[in-house]
Amino acid sequence: MSRLAVRVLPIALVLATALAGCTDAYDETVVPSPSPSESATASSGSSSSASEPVACEDVLASYDPLDPLPGPTDLPAGSTMAAIRERGRLIVGVSADSLLLGARDPISGQIQGFDIDMARLVAAAILGDPDAIELRVITAAQRIPVLVDHEVDLVARNMTITCDRWEQVAFSAEYYRSGQKVLVTLDSTATSMADLDGARVCAPASSTSLARLDEYPDVIPVAGTTHTDCLVKFQQGEVDAITGDDTVLAGLAAQDPYAKVIGDAFSDEPYGLAMAPDQVDLVSFVNAVLDQAKADGTWMASYDRWLAPALGPIDAPPPSVYGR
Template identity: 60%
Template sequence: MTTTRAPRTATRRAVRTLALVAAGVLVLAGCTATPEPVVPEPSATPEAAAAAPRAAAATCSDLTASYEPGPDGAKVSGKEHVQAIKERGSLVVGVSADTLLMGSRNPITGEIEGFDIDMLEAVSTAIFGSPDHLQFRVITSGQRLDVLKNHEVDLVARAFSITCERWDEIAFSAEYFHSGQKVLVPLDSTATGIDDLDGARVCAPEGTTTIERLADFPGVEAVGAQTHTQCLVLFQQGKVDAITGDDTILAGFAAQDPYAKVVGDAISDEPYGIGVAADQVDLVRYVNAVLDEVKADGRWAQSYERWLGALGDAPAPPESLYGRTAGSS
């Protein structure tokens, strides 16, 4: 499903808090958005991507290292991919529409909103002078890599964990959020973490590191679903006993379902980055400059407090690490 951001009004902003409650009603009813095919104007062709030098392979000690913005953090606004986006008039982004708090559709205004969306709005504002130039492509977790490799979108911000394996296929911005995998269980459950779920059916989205990590817990029966929201529906129908995912996602589910709770210590480190096609290093540098500004000027903390305050006081933003170079394998 593709949505182009319309100009906002004061009324839309005023009803967002009420929308969180309404969003919960929609999910409890089992309603999910069905992505519609779209072919936005690409910034590059798949052939060009194949011919471009592959980014330097990440090691597990430097996987969050990205491409430095430029001298004194300057944005590289004149390079080809950023310029192509300007000429098109919109920034095409892959997002979730059903991950409450990170990226979900407000049922009152119809807008997609959340912490991930705030980061993308900052990039839109840097390029166009307004946050209203986002063209949304609603995707599943399993589609995140393909839409970038096929140049169907410019950026992906969808609770996208930076991993060594993914660096072999795409590029990432610097880390903009640090999450961790936990579990959601019924409110009356005595489980205090995933170690207490032997024999339980635990749901996670297919094609994610989340479901792959369940293999480390042989007593757990992994149940795959297309999205986290479908996991929530299965959970509410009693077809699975728990859901595992990043604490940001599970916090949104707990806000929607008063009979569920998030338990346990994180069993992983999940550094989130904005995904970019591997051959668009200039765009990565530009995004990194924007993220550095957002972290430094207070917008990151404001967004955290607005959307993720249930996780506690806003921490310091993740440090941006640089030093990655293009051209080596």
């Protein structure tokens, strides 16, 4: 078997399991258009005043959390959360091919990872059941459109909080701090992005990782559909490197024994759960859920399970910032 064939095998298996296998009753692999009733229900508790562009003096500042956090049977009447509970499930846009964050397990067929754990916390808080959740697999480029069109209630897909994105969606408080790095072949002598002049570097379309390649004019940017698409291109020799958040690259390296992650992080990538800008009540509710998970050890248990083995231990979750 050729070296190329050996390298392509791991991702071929990942793609096969991502597109097939047993799934939850609420688990889907495409983003269908929402029915009129679902769209109306999802937006019925919204706040129209929040649809205006939001000032971005502090990119991490989110809306104050609900205090106290209401239980599933005490949700405010007419709220977005009450509409979700009436529907019977939380609809979340996720990745199914970001190992450690959101990826389909080849044995169980379930999508799982750190991002999925965060979404399940919200489902449990609204519906009393973490399994009352519909996971809709989306690409990085679909994250904002599915929220603007109210096709999902929230997006939990390693989405960096930026001022530009605040103009289109609303973010929770930061739930994870990542950093952009680069993945190269195992025999590469490069030690950082600065050593990749003339190299073809892949990142998903519409991602901050791809946009940041503008800071390296001698690098040749290549847009992929997803990081898995970038990994296929990398394994087939169409690109020389992949750039992205360290969390994502750790998952890619785990799938390819001929790849390694190099250098220090050259950006800060604060992740937030994203919601529609006219559903600020849901943002405040989610912030209360995240704060509770950070305080009671639930967040740290999820980090230790999914990310600590690849990225090492950390002292505490990122602090929540409010005042928007």
